[in-house]
Amino acid sequence: QVQLVESGGGVVQPGRSLRLSCAASGFTFRNYGMHWVRQAPGKGLEWVAVIWHDGSIKYYGDSVKGRFTISRDNSKNTLYLQMNSLRAEDTAVYYCASTSLFPYAFDIWGQGTMVTVSS
């Protein structure tokens, strides 16, 4: 079935790095743009980044620009988020999401992976 599964979350100290992965299955991953969306504890949804289907174009939210890098490997049906210089305010559940139905409409979501930035 159609599925996105995130991994790589955990507890990390401020200033350190972490890489999240999102494994896709059940749909043609290489055809669609992919996004990362995060949600801090008790807060609303915040968009993090997008990557075009072929990896040619990437955009980022202001709060992560210059620190996070989105990438994908279409041969492995996997999306990544490299997070550097992590801050306490990056603590959140990170979701990957796909837009297979309509541009910028996230119709497939992963279950999320928790990232906690704390000393």
Add this chain to the structure above:
Amino acid sequence: QSLLTQPPSASGTPGQRVTISCSRSSSKIGSNIVNWYQQLPGTAPKLLIYNNNQRPSGVPDRFSGSKSGTSASLAISGLQSEDEADYYCAAWDDSLYVVVFGGGTKLTVL
């Protein structure tokens, strides 16, 4: 700064019709295309409405979306207890190249 503004809370009784508004501060948000998401407690969000008023397969027709000017609305008719959730509007801002989410509306079924 692009912004989507939602009321923080809404409520209704079973069977009632409720609406949730989403007001846009930027006229360049995705040519007026707004999407809506439902997030049940402890779960990932789910796409409820896309392209202002389209329902993905499997979403009951009790849920409907509309837009007028710089505002969009989500309507839920025949309210049910399982509709108690957080609801978010979102849109692509094609001047800032970001997706903007509204702050979310917590719907309580009384």
